[in-house]
Amino acid sequence: MMNVVFVIAYLVLAPFIGGLLDGVDRIISARMQRRKGPGLLQPFYDLGKLFSKEMIAVNNVQLLLNLSYLVILMIAGSMLFAGADLLMVLFILSTADMFLIMAASSDSSPYANMGASREMLQMMAYEPLTLLVAVGFYLTTGSFHVGDIIREPVSAVAWMPGLLVGFMFTTAIKFRKSPFDLSTSHHAHQEMVKGITTEMSGTTLAIMNIAEYYEMVLLFGIFFLFFVNSTWWSWIVAFVICGVIFFLETLWDNVSARVKWKTLLYSCWSVTLVAGGVNILILMLVK
């Protein structure tokens, strides 16, 4: 029963939470840059405007692929909040991303294609660590199931601090934060224009944005898993720490410049090996 409530809450609330987080992110960033910034609800106004726009597109399949991206992300997120298998959630998450890549490269647009190629590279960079995180949870709690993980007496983070650090490092890719915003960014005046979203407009772009909100909430769900245990107060702690992580990602976004793809790939893989790999090795030896 609880699972159903969680899933429905996720499906209904995730876009709002994501939008609010986006709004908060823009305000914090503005303050860091000594600007006033937009209001908290600006992302929702943006979405409203995107939906009201005339439908123009570069081809007939982009909308379909973006919708698939959205729905498959929703499936992945629902599985996570229903307490299903974490590894499967991650696999489905990468399948969803595949649809975004296909959407971007479905037309022969040079900038969108460049964005798509970079998106693939980013996937290659973060994928090993996400798999290791799932393995870490399995070693710590003896199950891949989210439902079992949250019922442990001790928070998983006690056993997997390295994996947490690695996950924070690589989720900057997923959040499309600088220095890892290679495939697209919020600003269209750069060398790759808007990367994967260059050819998306109106409803198509709005769908992509909503999907990103779902993804954001899903990722915070995984961060949550690191801290939650069978006690009720751990949920509050987890909320607070997720807020801190969100702030750190924003901070990092503002203080760093975009890196080249090689730096991205090698740094992510090294962090995966050092923070994630060593953590897994210790877990394997101890558990």
Add this chain to the structure above:
Amino acid sequence: MWIIPFLIGIPVLLAVIFPFMKNEKSRGYLVYAGAGIVMLTTVLFIVSWITSGTLPWTLYTSTEFVDHLMVAGDIFLMCLIVYMGIKYGRLLPIVLSVAQTILMLYTEFTTEVKEAPHMMVDWFTILMCIIIAFIGGFICIYTVGYMKGYHAHHRDVQDRQPFFFSMLFLFLGAMFGLVLSQSLIWMYFFWEITSVISFLMIGYTRSDEAVNNSFCALWMNLLGGCGFAVAIAWMANVDGTVQLLDVLNVGGEFPLICLALAGLTKSAQLPFSTWLLGAMVAPTPSSALLHSATMVKAGVYLLIRISPAFEGNLTGIIVSSIGGFTFIAASMMAIAQNDGKKVLAFSTISNLGLIVGCAGIGVEETVWAAVFLMIFHSVSKSMLFQSVGATENTLGSRDIEDMHGLIIRVPKLAYIMGIGIAGMYLAPFGMLISKWVALKAFVDSGNFVLVLFIAYGSATTMFYWTKWLAKLLCYHIPRETVKDVTRKDEYVSMFFHAAVMLLLCLFLPLVAIWVVNPIVRELFGNSTDVLSMSVLTTMAIMLVSIFIVPVVMFFISRRSHRELVPIYMNGINEGDNRYFTNSYGGKEHLYLSNWYLRFEFGRRHLRIPSIILASAVLIVGFCIVIGGAI
């Protein structure tokens, strides 16, 4: 059991007939009929086995006459290799072949082994027979149409089709023999036949490159054959038996590692993967056959058969490490390739690496995953090779760069290729479930390095498949229209494979209960299921839902009205999406290339170090095992 001689005999008989069939049309009909009969015989065989209670059959205890025939066969193969070696001036294959044949003959005539069944039928054999008969059979059907197109393109290559078809069917016959054999001596005989046939098939064009590559394949596989022969000699002399099952029970590590060497060479694991890459100089059907239904599957078949003995010993660690390492190294090298067939070859090596890694761990879960991977790999790889071959005949190129927008130019082939690629790594398909099980089992077995290999390897695998898939689906108005020259029989075969792929995905839980679970149960002799039915069903439902999403979205998005506009090219578009204005004010054609990371993941950088590393592991392992045995 009366049917087994027919199972092996019919393809062999056809192989004898084909060299005399010079008329193209009647030969084509004979191939269709032959493939049909092979499939029918297999169905009859399976039905008769299932109706008799699905218990393992052990057959043919005293077979003196056939044994003598096989001795003659071994000597004939050796003479053939010696002749070819002398003709092309290669010494190494001659030495290896003579050494192992003499060892075999000496063993057979000097040692007395106890009488035991020579053949056995169980679930695993049945699965292999299905793969050989149906995938192999449809590849033969595909070949009829393909070879016409091939020789229309390659006028410089001498037309030796009768020989080619003869080899295809002989290969199927030898594979049937191999998977049915329980006696190592019989298995060795069929093993050698497959090595020699693949050598002859790779050398089909007789160009310098083909000859070099075919000899490379020959010596590597003969080296594995030597391992096989040594294992037989040891088993016969020390334990007085040449039964495959006895290797598991009483063999000890030395014969085990020798057989593992044979399995590793045949399944093209590092350091022996060069031969499979070279094998693509031959016409595509031979690659399809080598990669999916035969040859490399013989290697993993042997390894899976002996996998229960790998658990917890040094040989197992060596085999699984080499497999895991091959998985990641080959997938990295695949990134830097733009030749479609080369990518497929690397991906075969990489995927077999995962299977071998699973077999090397040798517990129920990993073997479950290995068998699953093998089924999916056979279907998808056969389909991919066929579609790449057909594309090559149509476009005149198998470069992935030239497949830009194939979905517009040759939609049918692009769909088939897309399903094949998706089957290799995407979520709705079973490959992923096997990966899930494999990862879990690697963690359970406490093998840290393999966990890392699979984590990084699946990331690199994803990269090279995705960029290929994206290339296919690019919407691009073609510069010139191409005429699809793919023939009907080729499409029949490819559609069959695509349908099987989708059905396998839909009926995944049933495949697990009816086919894979019984195999694991027989190999390990207990009755626990690796994945419970409820887990499988929920997975299948999830996966199918993912499969349905794009279809539903297709109908939803069709209802929206939209205006099509040109793509963004800095405002210098030249009318349609193909041209832009260059800095001289002229019209420039847009060209988009994939990303190959040649300087980071190129074969030139990775090949030699990975071969050295894998050889070192293998040699050190051999030294330790030999030291322990003596």
